[in-house]
Amino acid sequence: MKAKGTNSERELIHLLWKEGFASIRCAGSGSSRYPTPDILAGNGKTIVSIEAKSRAKLPVYLTKEEIDDLIKFSEQFGSIPLVAVRIKREQWKLFRIYMLNETDKGYSVTKENYGSGFSISELFRLKFK
């Protein structure tokens, strides 16, 4: 499960470099004592911190803690927090936090909001707020 997550993160990093974003995987994401995203990427103008989820199918769930940590890190670092979702046989989709559904226990990407996600090739258009 962990190796699978790592592999999908490596694929995402490769795609980000192809779009002009210098990108790294963060060590110890999910185990560090500090809030730590999965990926950081920047193109000299836009810097994004990404929580990545690769799943067989929708819906994709994110805990409140995952998103709170992502926001906390991003505010202090100076980056835009994003959730990246990859459903089997589809392309990566990117979501701003406000694009996620709020659930009782956290957040989700479902059939309802999946279509609002944007592609990696649109990432360079991103502006704060």
Place this chain on the structure above:
Amino acid sequence: MKAKGTNSERELIHLLWKEGFASIRCAGSGSSRYPTPDILAGNGKTIVSIEAKSRAKLPVYLTKEEIDDLIKFSEQFGSIPLVAVRIKREQWKLFRIYMLNETDKGYSVTKENYGSGFSISELFRLKFK
């Protein structure tokens, strides 16, 4: 050797958080197919990419490739490239690239330029160029 490097990087990350910099260790530094620094840190204003060296004593050597990769990554990401040096029983010292000595095979921190390094608590003063 690798675990020792990882531990000293964890210590540096802890010190950076204490100074208000959200910080992460980069996975796969030294093995990734892409240029990858050891550490990324940001405080909402200044973002730095760090190559970290923990050594028993001076001089500390850096290969041309290490520094070229650090500069390449930083220019694309949008961060300030720094070298962090920790000599046994001393505090971390930070160096801009131009503060390093150039050698035949790369760069070095020696008794001559070690004193020009600045401390982590001075990092927030950093401006580009």
